[in-house]
Amino acid sequence: xxxxxxxxxxxxxxxxxxxxxxxxxxxxxxxxxxxxxxxxxxxxxxxxxxxxxxxxxxxxxxxxxxxxxxxxxxxxxxxxxxxxxxxxxxxxxxxxxxxxxxxxxxxxxxxx
Numbered sequence: 708x709x710x711x712x713x714x715x716x717x718x719x720x721x722x723x724x725x726x727x728x729x730x731x732x733x734x735x736x737x738x739x740x741x742x743x744x745x746x747x748x749x750x751x752x753x754x755x756x757x758x759x760x761x762x763x764x765x766x767x768x769x770x771x772x773x774x775x776x777x778x779x780x781x782x783x784x785x786x787x788x789x790x791x792x793x794x795x796x797x798x799x800x801x802x803x804x805x806x807x808x809x810x811x812x813x814x815x816x817x818x819x
Contacts, residue, residue, distance in 0.1 A: 747788055753795035764788055764800055771799035 708716075718725060732738040743764070744757045754760045764786065769776055771789070777800070778784045787806040789798045801809075 750790070751792070751795045752788060752790045752797060754797060760788075760797065767800040770802040770805055772801045772805040775802055775804075777802055 733742060740761050744761060747754075747760075767777065767786065770784070775784055777786045779786075781803075783804050784802040787801050787803050789801045789806060789809070790796060791798060
């Protein structure tokens with residue numbers, strides 16, 4: 708049996724183990740960080756120091772634009788890492804409401 712075939716069969720036979728491992732990893736601090744950083748990279752965000760970016764994101768408690776307290780989860784005031792879509796430069800941590808208002812042109816965060 709070729710090694711790649713063996714690996715495929717092994718993964719298939721141990722599906723529950725890998726699912727449990729993945730689910731547990733995503734609940735660890737390192738797993739949460741890697742999930743967010745991966746998402747930010749997919750969005751085109753650029754950073755020289757992802758550890759510092761994650762730390763600033765985690766410790767920010769108020770929106771950098773409207774100063775409302777930020778919430779966890781997916782609500783109106785949940786956290787968003789705002790960035791310039793042309794060059795990927797990070798502008799700050801803002802609430803979802805301000806992020807959507809910026810995207811649709813209601814406000815212009817660059818000129819704040």
